[in-house]
Amino acid sequence: MIDGLRQSLHRLWSLFRRTQLDRDLDAELRSHLEMAVERNLAQGMSREQAHRKAFLDFGGLEQARLIYRERRGLPFLDALLQDLRFAFRTLRKSPGFTAVAVLTLALGIGANTAIFSLIDAVLLRSLPVHDPQQLVVFQWTAHHSPNTKGQYSFMSCPSPNASTEHGCSFSYPMFEQFQSLQEEFSGVTALCGNVGLNLRGNGPASFVQGEMVSGDFFETLGIGAAWGRTFAPADDKTGAPPVAVLSYGYWQTTFGGDPAVVGRTIWLNNSPVTIVGVAAKDFPGLDPAQVRPIWLPISLSQRIGMDLFGSISGDHPSLQAGDDIWWVYVVARLREGIGLGQAQAAVDAVFRNDVLDKTKELFKTADAPRLVLMPAPQAISRLRERFSTPLAILMTVVGMVLLVACANVAGLMLARSATRQRELAVRLALGAGRKRIARQLLTESLLLSLAGGASGILLAYWSVQSLVAFMSRGGLWPSHLAVHLDLRVLVFTVAASVLTGILFGLAPASRGVRLDLTPALKESLAALATGASTRPWLNLGSGLVVAQVALAILALSGAGLLVRTLENLKSINPGFDTHNILLFTMDPSLNGYTSAQTRSLYSQMLQRIEAIPGVVSATYSFDSLLSGNYWDTSFRIEGETQNTQHETLGLAAGPKFFETMGIPLMAGRVFTPQDFSLSPDSQWKPAVINEAFARSFFKDQNPLGRSISGVGHQGTSHQIVGIVGDTKFRALRSEIAPTLFVPAGGGEAVFEVRSAVDPRTVIPAVRSIVSELDKDLPLLSLKTEAEQIERSLFQERLIARLSSFFGGLSLLLACIGLYGLLSYEVARRTREIGVRMALGARPSDVLRFIVGQGIALSAAGAVLGILGALGVTRYLASLLYGVRPFDPLTFLSVALLLGFVALAACYIPARRASRVDPMVALRYE
Template sequence: MRPLRNWFRRGDLESGLDRELAYHLDRRISDLVNSGLSEAEARRQAKLELGGATQIREDVRDVWFTRWLRDLAYDLRFSARSFLRSPTFTATIVLSLALGIGATTAIYSLVDQVVLRALPVPEPERLVLIDWVGEQAAAGRGSTNLMSYPICLDLQQQERFFSGVLCRHETEVNLSTGGEAREVGAELVSGTYFAVLGVGPALGRLLNNEDAGAAGAHPVVVLSYDYWQAQLAGAPDVIGRKVLVNSQPMTVVGVAAATFRGIDVGKVPSLWIPVSMTSAAMPGWNPLTDRRTRWMQVLGRLRSGVSREQAQAGLQPWFKAMLEEDTRRADFPRITTNLRAKFLASTIGLTPAPQGHSSLRRRLSQPLWVLLAATALLLGLACLNVAGLFLARGSARGREITTRMALGASRARIGRQLLADSLVFALAGGALGILLAPFALKALISFLPNDGVANNLQSSIDGRVLLFTMTVSLVAGLLSGLGPALQAGRDSLILSLRSRGDAGIGGIRLRRMIITAQIAFTLVLVTGAALFVRTLTGLMDKGPGFSTSSLVSFGIQPRRSGYTSAEAGRLTRRLHDAIRNLPTTQSAALSGVALLEGGSWNNFMTIAARERITTDRVVHLNSVSTEYFSTLGIKLVAGRSFNQQDTSLIADRGVRTAVINQTMAKRYFGDRSPIGALLGFGREPGVKPDIEIVGVVADSSYRALREESDQAFFPILEGSDSGGHFYVRVRGTQEAAFQAIRAALHDTDPTLPIAYFRTLDEQVNRSLSTERMLATVSGGFGVLALLLSLVGLYGVMSFVVTQRTREIGVRLALGATRGAALWLVLRDAARMIAAGTVIALPCVWALGRLVESQLYGVTSTDAASVAAATAILVFTGLGAALIPAYRAASIDPTEALRFE
């Protein structure tokens, strides 16, 4: 390290040495003068005795910096100087590398943030996700990996394996800290949450087991540091303040540590509420003691010294006993023997969870790895391009290099110089790439839908990513410099010195190989882009199954603003009437669950027609108002839609009618008519099917555009319409309609927060965010790749034509046609393109499997996409070669020969 340190203070060292040597000389001169010599004579002799000052300086510098550092520094300086003399060349190379490195940095940063980065807690590697593997015979609410709260409490007793177990449910609440209520992300957590994670407070205290005790008894919350800073300006007296959570007063007891933003990178909570307050946070919901409601993710911290495998194996006996015990409980549902066997065969599974739990990660990690692989290809391509340019320059510099070798430079020394060239470029490209990366990262993050609850994705580049980028830059530099460096001085010295400057012919074979590889890389990227673009356009053409133009939607949750169920129903109806009567409204409908948000209400169903069957997969359910199908424009295929009678209340009977979609009708009824058949919720033997199917509607998307699911709709009964999602078909401009609807909302209840307000076009776009990201980014990469390799191909072909000018001239003079000359060059290009294609096709086939799950409507080996990509490459490639080929054909034989 000392040589490096010296390097940075070399100014001081140099001036010190100068003074030291000057002192020595002056003393010697004055001593010699004293002994009787003349001034001039003394100076001459003193210098002679000391030896050459330059030599001493060089020797001392070797001591300071060691040899290799000095050589490297000289090489780098030489490289930088020679590059500044050819700015176009330099700009081309630095830009190629910066694009590749910038893109890689941006996507790696996203991968790091979403997939790799561990939670900012002590020893995150000891955190595991505890999950039920198998049949839970329970109703679910939430995303994935859900279990009941009683099981979480059971697991907390397993102290042999865990030093602590936490559970959490993520939700949204209306939070008011003085002003208007706003919807924010919240986490309902066990009392162990903060202790198990090892997170401390920034202020006050965090939640404990007492807070999570008796239901409803502990109205306390912990605020996130960010919320405290942004909304409360970091008020130090926040502890003890009352805030309103869904209109219920709760006391702030603390603020969590600044670095901690929950355990889900995709959803950052603004506050933490003890699980005991669940029915306040989620009105009308009280699952605390129910073993058959799965709604919480459970994470454990392994006791130190206990491995995940040991814990998993050790937990099974307890788990088996619990399963047995469960089946004997009075509230255990009556289920079929088949289902019971599945239930009893369940196991408990532990998976590493140092990154916490996130549905964003689940959804995004595969597309992100695909994109990272694509950027790696792009970066590889950029490196190849740079290598090609180096080789081209190497041949131009052939004279310089052979002269240096003739003067005694070794091949290794020349190669090192060329490698230094590429390092200078890599560092410049890397630096520029790092400057570009935050913009690219911002663009990438903007693809993700992020209203409602904020995510924890940052567009700044942190130290870890910086390290990654520097490594990537160095590797890129070495890769792009290696070929040319090895090539250096291959050619015979004498031959190249004797020839008139067109040395470095040997490089042409390497350059051809580089072009071939570039074409292969490009074909892979272009094919990938074609597949993702076709997936996106396919989904957009298919649409959600209803017309989205002039359709807007918004959601209200009056129960979160303190309304009782009955009040909420009256409010919703009043609002529905008001909106229906607006001049800007064509029609308005209401649904219980929002469309295209990724979530659904679902259950297995029992169907009674000629015989009684149960569905073999869940049916996605929704409750809708009578105008739902007509407002959305979903076609009725058979039977009838809902009417006023369907929604009216009849004593002690729930819904009595249902409409199913075509997919479900086809799956369970085949060619028979489902009209008149009966449905019941669940698949247990005790289920009484008493809901009559009255109609069949065309398929439409529910959770997302790409799914095709069985769906059943039920009418929203009077009095059970306590909020939901409005779908309004508007006339006139959307702005006018938005204003009118907002006014109507304000008239109904000025304090009621609107969960969201958007057009269905926006909603469709949001639900396609991942597909759009893949298509846009891979499409951009495809275009870039094509440009890079076309430039490369053009460069090499031009070079070849220049090299062969004389040969072509001779051919032409001997009677070859212009067409033959044209073909001579084109054939060369065609050979490289063909070779590249042949290499790429198996790669396309192999890599295709990795992206299969991201595609829709096309297979990964879709012939049309591969053919289109190949055609694009062949035609543009030959087009790029045509220019030099044309130049070859128009060579004037007399000129070419006189040139010699």
């Protein structure tokens, strides 16, 4: 054993001192021969005889050297190095082939690794809490929605099945009942997210979105403090000193990681709050999709003026007390040894007992209300919801790229091996071992695959970086989410490509060693071109090309449909003029403005903004159009025989809203300045409806002058005074929906400023107007309407762009494959072509013949690809807009594109063929 090791080391060492040792051996042998000659001379031989005898006695000098060398090094490693050197030289001799093969592999490996790394980052990673499997989220289900004054939802709550109503928010009193279930849970905690906070006391006024949590939040999740402390239950008692915990990222970016931040007082919505600590570094918030900069105890919700239901309602319902306002998200940790079912039975009993209480009447027994516990990792899935579709599509497409890449490399290897038959035959004839030749070919293909793999890693790294940058710019990617190259998929893709290399590197090797020497050396066409041995390989090559084309067509068809969807969405007329509108959001109520103060502030702002040169008009509304936010309300129509509840989209709009947005008035009037100076408790309030509202609810009657009631939380009544044109409201994709416009009160609002110039140029003027009026009011989410629409189409654009990029890539690869196959065909059949031409074929015949062959192959691939696409594209149906999954135009244009590219790929080798000089071709042997 040790002996063996010693020998191996000795031999290994020799590998690195090859030249030195060779010189040593030569010197030793020379000295031996000289001594022999000397002795022979001494014995009286002539000089010539002495030499002869010395060499004879020695035996084969070269042979001795060879055996010695083999003995000296590790023969296997030695040969490997030799193979590698040789492979390197051969590959360098055909740079075109090498470049294409390496690049192809790199693309396949790189694209797959990049996309899978993204999938891993968002879909497969667990929640950033201690032991997430023990954490459960509370969800209710019932046949109907509960009879509440309001439900506020802010975290993901996946639907258990489509037919039931469900939700994940509960009233605070109900949460307190859940908290008493101490046998089942080691902790029950409540949270309520996205509370707008105007922050003072740290540089200029800024805006953050905080999260209200119960006192045992951090303890239940198992999150420690990076600095200072987290909350204790005592912090959440009424009357406790107001405290806050910062997230690590927010502490770093906004407070510069200053340790003195603990103990500092900041003002949130004009209320002093003391920072007591910073949460652990790896905890951005319970839902990794949403970074939380700051946490506050839920008991502070009144003090900081939390208003969950917007300005429409005007005043805040008393959150803590109400049974009929459902607003907290409940998360609990199962006690050790308690099963999910057992805990669920306990909470379900508590829940049903509460909601079926006759005095509260939140649900009727017939609604079958139930409480379900969902494991938190499955329930908190916003990232999954947001990314699973685009990433699944991209993964499919890059998977196809990998397949095409492997087929391409296989085809390249096959074609190449065919052209190397003569070389192999020569080497066999010169006495090379068949095993050795096989090993040589294998080394070559492995070297190729490894080079491809290495470039693939670089490519993957680069693509992950640029993809994440691209998605962050679009606001789609949470910037704190790190992406690491996924090692498993890297190993998988490299292994796949290496295996392809081995498989198709071996194919020529097995043929190479089975080669019948004579015909190969003669390279006689009669024996080679028509030889039965060549045919199956060629067919395999054609099959590979057909498969590549089919896959490329499949990928391109999907991409084509997505591109057309994007185009359709972009060319939609949303019913208002989207150009030259500047948007920004404000919420003075957070700084303590009353409704009346806000209204007066807004009217001053409008006056001054409209005076800015270049501004045409300005207005505000509760939501902006196509922002993705919307308000949904029920109402009744006065005078209807059955007192039915209807549902409509609603929007509280400011003065000149319709003029500013460019929405045409169809009948009646729009809001006048008097409409905005009505007292909040005025009995009469106006409303404007859109045409869809009139069509849906009034059919052929005249809606003007009619009254509706029960609008919003306060159930206000409105008289319809005007009808305006239809617009898209929620999203470009959604159908035009009935919309009710009411005059905006004072509260949070989005300002819309229409300009005659580039709207971005008026930003500084707007900023200075606002800070002149109140320097503590931050302007939020400044953007143009066009940007807002662009951003709403971001996912569509991402998928369309990337899938057409990868689709195009696979088409390019397929055409390289086609080109390679035809080039090889032409080279192989030079003589045959020469004969044909000598017998009278014209160059154009030859051209047609070769191009025809290429077109036949790509047509076969196209037919297969389109058939495949017909079966697959229906899975895209939910993503498409204005185009059917079987859109013939898309398929036709993809096929045409293929036709053109394929023609180009065929033309070059065909032209080479048509220029064959018959005399040269015939004399070639």
